[in-house]
Amino acid sequence: MFSRIDHIGVAVEEIEPALELYRDSFQLTVAHREVVREQGVEAVLLDVGESHVELLAPLGPDTPVGRFLAKQGPGLHHVAYQVSDIEATLQTLKDAGLALIDQQPRTGIRGSRVAFMHPRATVGVLTEIVEPAAGTGGH
Amino acid sequence: MFSRIDHIGVAVEEIEPALELYRDSFQLTVAHREVVREQGVEAVLLDVGESHVELLAPLGPDTPVGRFLAKQGPGLHHVAYQVSDIEATLQTLKDAGLALIDQQPRTGIRGSRVAFMHPRATVGVLTEIVEPAAGTGGH
Numbered sequence: 001m002f003s004r005i006d007h008i009g010v011a012v013e014e015i016e017p018a019l020e021l022y023r024d025s026f027q028l029t030v031a032h033r034e035v036v037r038e039q040g041v042e043a044v045l046l047d048v049g050e051s052h053v054e055l056l057a058p059l060g061p062d063t064p065v066g067r068f069l070a071k072q073g074p075g076l077h078h079v080a081y082q083v084s085d086i087e088a089t090l091q092t093l094k095d096a097g098l099a100l101i102d103q104q105p106r107t108g109i110r111g112s113r114v115a116f117m118h119p120r121a122t123v124g125v126l127t128e129i130v131e132p133a134a135g136t137g138g139h
Numbered sequence: 140m141f142s143r144i145d146h147i148g149v150a151v152e153e154i155e156p157a158l159e160l161y162r163d164s165f166q167l168t169v170a171h172r173e174v175v176r177e178q179g180v181e182a183v184l185l186d187v188g189e190s191h192v193e194l195l196a197p198l199g200p201d202t203p204v205g206r207f208l209a210k211q212g213p214g215l216h217h218v219a220y221q222v223s224d225i226e227a228t229l230q231t232l233k234d235a236g237l238a239l240i241d242q243q244p245r246t247g248i249r250g251s252r253v254a255f256m257h258p259r260a261t262v263g264v265l266t267e268i269v270e271p272a273a274g275t276g277g278h
Binding site: 002004005010028049050051072073081082119125 | 141150151156235258
């Protein structure tokens with residue numbers, strides 16, 4: 001059902017100091033950078049193997065990532081698993097009785113389709129599923 | 140330097156309810172189960188692509204994972220990146236001025252050699268590097 005870890009989401013106050021760590025010290029390659037207004041973040045994807053690190057800086061305090069930072073500071077925010085058919089996966093998860101934040105897919109970074117499960121259904125881990133847009137699946 | 144996400148570590152109160160989620164609902168395959176007394180945990184590895192989910196249940200409250208759970212409840216605990224030469228990577232990280240918890244590798248799950256960086260050096264993310272034992276590198 002899940003083919004890989006698509007990305008880990010890391011909440012940061014500002015992109016640039018985090019980029020100095022992940023790009024310069026860890027020597028990861030920046031694959032993409034985008035302001036995702038619907039989610040209230042500026043996001044940067046860096047390649048690591050078949051996965052990415054996704055740095056997430058809030059566009060303001062009254063956004064999900066802004067509230068996360070106010071509550072617990074920067075750190076691991078969520079994990080996303082890649083799927084090939086997000087509707088079928090959502091149905092499987094619903095059939096298993098898992099609480100979903102998104103009943104239907106919505107648009108994520110780089111034209112992907114994404115949905116989040118509720119952390120209370122996933123032992124406290126904010127968990128996302130991602131169906132990449134055509135042409136971005138390998139990365 | 141980092142070839143892949145080796146695993147994400149998930150802190151849980153008990154292994155079994157988490158296994159019901161990851162093995163039964165998410166349909167991931169259990170690859171390994173081990174009590175790692177040095178780290179004060181029982182750990183289960185589940186395969187996902189080239190990476191793993193590592194479930195971590197504390198052996199008692201006065202352990203790193205036990206204290207993590209007491210402070211913030213279950214959830215994402217750390218991320219580990221796979222490297223081929225842990226000594227060389229540690230030297231590169233030291234040369235970059237990053238604060239390390241482990242100056243030298245120590246033994247991790249499945250005979251791997253591991254070292255942790257300090258979260259204050261890594262924008263709040265507890266970050267581990269892992270050199271797998273021979274024969275377990277593919278997973």
